Amino acid sequence: MIETFQLSKCYGKQEVLSDLNLRCEAGQSIALIGPNGAGKTTLSKIILGQVIPTSGRVEVDGADVSKGPDYRRELGYMPQISRFPAQMKTHQLFRLMRRLRPDVAASKYDTELYETLEIDQMNDKALGALSGGMQQRVSAALAFYFNPRILILDEPTAGLDPLANETLKAKIRKSSEEQRLIITTSHILNDLEEICNHVIYLLEGKVHFAGSLEQLRERTNETKLNKMVVSLIKSNQARVQYQ
Amino acid sequence: MFNISKIIVQDLWKNKAVIAYGILMLTFGWGIFAIEYQSEKAILSLLRVILFVQPLITLLFAGMYYYNSQEFLLLLAAQPIKRKTLFLGVFAGLSTVFTLIFLLSIGVPVLVFSPTVEGLALLLAGGLLIFVFTAIALLVSVHVNDKARGMGFALLVWSFFAFIYDGLLLLFMYQFAEYPIERPVLGLTFLNPIDIARIFVISKTEASALLGLSGAVFQNFFGALQGAIAAIFMLLVWASLPFALAYRKFVRKDL
Numbered sequence: 001m002i003e004t005f006q007l008s009k010c011y012g013k014q015e016v017l018s019d020l021n022l023r024c025e026a027g028q029s030i031a032l033i034g035p036n037g038a039g040k041t042t043l044s045k046i047i048l049g050q051v052i053p054t055s056g057r058v059e060v061d062g063a064d065v066s067k068g069p070d071y072r073r074e075l076g077y078m079p080q081i082s083r084f085p086a087q088m089k090t091h092q093l094f095r096l097m098r099r100l101r102p103d104v105a106a107s108k109y110d111t112e113l114y115e116t117l118e119i120d121q122m123n124d125k126a127l128g129a130l131s132g133g134m135q136q137r138v139s140a141a142l143a144f145y146f147n148p149r150i151l152i153l154d155e156p157t158a159g160l161d162p163l164a165n166e167t168l169k170a171k172i173r174k175s176s177e178e179q180r181l182i183i184t185t186s187h188i189l190n191d192l193e194e195i196c197n198h199v200i201y202l203l204e205g206k207v208h209f210a211g212s213l214e215q216l217r218e219r220t221n222e223t224k225l226n227k228m229v230v231s232l233i234k235s236n237q238a239r240v241q242y243q
Numbered sequence: 244m245f246n247i248s249k250i251i252v253q254d255l256w257k258n259k260a261v262i263a264y265g266i267l268m269l270t271f272g273w274g275i276f277a278i279e280y281q282s283e284k285a286i287l288s289l290l291r292v293i294l295f296v297q298p299l300i301t302l303l304f305a306g307m308y309y310y311n312s313q314e315f316l317l318l319l320a321a322q323p324i325k326r327k328t329l330f331l332g333v334f335a336g337l338s339t340v341f342t343l344i345f346l347l348s349i350g351v352p353v354l355v356f357s358p359t360v361e362g363l364a365l366l367l368a369g370g371l372l373i374f375v376f377t378a379i380a381l382l383v384s385v386h387v388n389d390k391a392r393g394m395g396f397a398l399l400v401w402s403f404f405a406f407i408y409d410g411l412l413l414l415f416m417y418q419f420a421e422y423p424i425e426r427p428v429l430g431l432t433f434l435n436p437i438d439i440a441r442i443f444v445i446s447k448t449e450a451s452a453l454l455g456l457s458g459a460v461f462q463n464f465f466g467a468l469q470g471a472i473a474a475i476f477m478l479l480v481w482a483s484l485p486f487a488l489a490y491r492k493f494v495r496k497d498l
Contacts (some may be wrong), residue, residue, distance in 0.1 A: 039448075048321050049318070049320070050497065050498040052496075052497060068325070069322075069324055069325050071323075072323040077318075077321040079296070079321075082314065084315055085250070085254040088250075092253075096250050097322070099246050100246055100247075100319075100324065101322065101323070125351075137306055166452050
């Protein structure tokens, strides 16, 4: 579903991603992890077309990302920090988004998170008046709203209260069972462990490990994801080719 | 594009700074005609507003708005929308709001109290300057990622066109007073949109004393009609060039 070919990105002289070759398929729920500055957000932004790669290319469903915005119809995105126009009301935001997406019929809307996260109750509040966590809830509901087959979630659980956190994780698990592709970036490994079946570990712009959770478990002989990651960092052994 | 500009217009319309600016402009526009019975004098006072106040506010506000809505642009850019559409939407939204404020605050009183050639020239120049400075503001903001630096640069651009440039031009003319400098001065005048607008409006009034040397040269060289056409053309160039450069940068930029 998403494939990268020799993907590189430099900011000035600093190489953030170098020669990344990855393949992500439907049904995978991928934990994209790595230390700060490893290139996780850059990678997701390149997939979204927000950052232009220095060289190489990304294909989503066989379509080159640089060739046009239509592939984003199948993409739901939840950014790390959401900031909306301060004066806009929540219901106006959803109305605007619906108007921007005439390609999705009203019967196809996925309103599950919209309902369970109780977005309705904030309908008449200005987005600028919402707290950070509430904005994250709006952002999460929006990412799933148009029923995308691919979801890119950047630190989705940061700032959410425990209840909303569980709701979101349940939704992510469910989406993964529905054969969607989900890529989650986070530093909260405990959360990731519950929702992911694959791991991509980026280190200094390169893939240090990419494979399923079972493969990682076998390789490291650990049961908890955070232990596995620690052992991964310690082991110098390079990567497993990603399937 | 219309969806995006519409949403930006709706957002701006409720913005406190826009409301304050609207009230300020309404006071200028309607107030000047209330205290000044000679319509030409009123036009000249309003000329100062459109040459100095309006470009400043346009530059600062458009730049500020771009920086403040970056996260929202990011959200929109994640939708199946072309960068091109996004950029045009932002530009159209901002310039629509500024133009509306301008028309309500200065356009209507001028048409009511002084529907003369100089009045219409003022409206045309003011309207074009809005596009020029919105484009320049976006050009600065898409190139400079840091908000404080971008706003500082925008202020510098404004003071350059509003005062510094004239000072330099004057210095140049004094230094080379003994040479035939008409043509270079003419060329240099074209490099400042505020100067072009000023000469364009003043040449339509009786107050030619305010033209200054560059204006006189301009008038002399082109004559009335051609001068007007050249001025309008140059203002259009001044609007489209920064617009095109900002657009080019925006579609290739890391958001």
